[in-house]
Amino acid sequence: MADTEYKPVGLTTRQGHPVHDNQNSRSVGSRGPLVLEDYHFLEKISHFDRERIPERVVHARGAAAHGVFTPTGMAGDEPIAKYSRAKVFTAGTTSPIFLRFSTVIHGTHSPETLRDPRGFAIKFYTETGNWDLVGNNLKVFFIRDPLKFPDMVHAFKPDPVHNRQDMNRFFDFVSCTPEATHMITHLFSPWGIPATYREMQGSGVNTYKLVNDAGETVLTKFHFQPKAGVRNLTSAEAEAIQAKNFNHATGDLFDAIAAGNFPEWDMFIQVMSDDAHDELDWDPLDATKLWPEDEFPLLHVGTIQLNRNPVDYHNEVEQVAFGTGVLVDGIDFSDDKLLQGRTFAYSDTQRYRVGPNYLQLPINAPKCPYATNQRGGQMSYKADATDRGADPSINYEPSNRAGPKEQERLGPAPRVPVEGEVGRQKIARTNDFAQAGVRYRTFETWERDELIANLTGALSGCDRVIQEKMVDHFTRADAEYGRRVAEGLGLVARQSEAAE
Numbered sequence: 001m002a003d004t005e006y007k008p009v010g011l012t013t014r015q016g017h018p019v020h021d022n023q024n025s026r027s028v029g030s031r032g033p034l035v036l037e038d039y040h041f042l043e044k045i046s047h048f049d050r051e052r053i054p055e056r057v058v059h060a061r062g063a064a065a066h067g068v069f070t071p072t073g074m075a076g077d078e079p080i081a082k083y084s085r086a087k088v089f090t091a092g093t094t095s096p097i098f099l100r101f102s103t104v105i106h107g108t109h110s111p112e113t114l115r116d117p118r119g120f121a122i123k124f125y126t127e128t129g130n131w132d133l134v135g136n137n138l139k140v141f142f143i144r145d146p147l148k149f150p151d152m153v154h155a156f157k158p159d160p161v162h163n164r165q166d167m168n169r170f171f172d173f174v175s176c177t178p179e180a181t182h183m184i185t186h187l188f189s190p191w192g193i194p195a196t197y198r199e200m201q202g203s204g205v206n207t208y209k210l211v212n213d214a215g216e217t218v219l220t221k222f223h224f225q226p227k228a229g230v231r232n233l234t235s236a237e238a239e240a241i242q243a244k245n246f247n248h249a250t251g252d253l254f255d256a257i258a259a260g261n262f263p264e265w266d267m268f269i270q271v272m273s274d275d276a277h278d279e280l281d282w283d284p285l286d287a288t289k290l291w292p293e294d295e296f297p298l299l300h301v302g303t304i305q306l307n308r309n310p311v312d313y314h315n316e317v318e319q320v321a322f323g324t325g326v327l328v329d330g331i332d333f334s335d336d337k338l339l340q341g342r343t344f345a346y347s348d349t350q351r352y353r354v355g356p357n358y359l360q361l362p363i364n365a366p367k368c369p370y371a372t373n374q375r376g377g378q379m380s381y382k383a384d385a386t387d388r389g390a391d392p393s394i395n396y397e398p399s400n401r402a403g404p405k406e407q408e409r410l411g412p413a414p415r416v417p418v419e420g421e422v423g424r425q426k427i428a429r430t431n432d433f434a435q436a437g438v439r440y441r442t443f444e445t446w447e448r449d450e451l452i453a454n455l456t457g458a459l460s461g462c463d464r465v466i467q468e469k470m471v472d473h474f475t476r477a478d479a480e481y482g483r484r485v486a487e488g489l490g491l492v493a494r495q496s497e498a499a500e
Contacts, residue, residue: 020424028419045345048150054353063254065098070303070305086126097125099306104116105153105157111246114238120202123364132322133222141287142184186439190450192232206342208221211332220271270299286430329410373404436478
């Protein structure tokens, strides 16, 4: 290709409207919630949801299994009912589940040894409807605002000209996104390549709310720890496996279940009061942050077990469709901006990828009775309410006739006061580097060595300005962290600024 002199151009929407802020969604106050009239976000994310046919835009490479969730009825030493009225947590019950593991960025047949976050998505078929918990193995994420998600994935995906992934593109975006430093510290450590799915932790990543019988709420995060223990791979170990088997994680999961070696995870929640927590120097709604376990301990609430392999990969693993908006009574949304953006994007993607009636597929349909007035669309094969005796001519509500009727809540709905100016604004307490530094200092010596080697290797081919920005981010997290990366790249880390 002949050398071309490029120059920056002004960013607009496809309607030609100038984009003045492409980093922050429109929200009520700096913490949220988001507002529906954010046309730029809706157009941007809707187009992004439709960029791939029919492969998932992200999480294309997956493996999955059926299983069961068994709750304890407790949250640590306290009854779970103190926090949530969700029946899925009731002691003495069980709920069927379907758990899909995945790699995030790479395609359907990519090696499972690549450095990449791993998806950890669970569909709980509860007696009060489906609950989808759509998370990752790592407990944090690259960004906190959903407006940046399409740009993030574009930067991480192959170059649109030569179709090769490029660390220069990856770190170009990351160097301009300081909140990603925490996730990068996780990802380029051995935690970025789990040894197997059976030895991988899971997390809901986003902040949710739990609602009790009185309508009282607490903020919560969901976590899963494998009973087999956590095991990760160094780059050298991953390369050795990939040379012989690029399906190792899928094969390990399937073969273990077939042999009766059923993987299990303990399920935990963290809780904190439902307020802004101004005493913290980070925001609990920020998906780039961990909740320190010494301040907000893990409370055991149950176990999950995988005990049955899929019968058909396409019908079950490929066509299963998750969405963060799929919640049951007793679990609710927080104002977490990334969660609210995902809640639109996931279901919108499924309607495009699988079809408007994707919820009629057996793998996606609830196992409890259900009735809606949704009709028609491609591949519809039944009217939802008629198999329960409803009048098929009544496809609306309210009605005096025999159609679906509103149901009473299990308890009062939570009331959330909302106040603030509407505009594009970031949360006030960003604190982008402190937890990355804590994570670095928590690693064992060999994990730090692996992290530095992986980062210097990935950054070695990047532009000098990108290298310098990344070293600056790492130095702000921890002086030694930045110095070691700088030395590996032949740069001098900025030492004058103390780690934040």
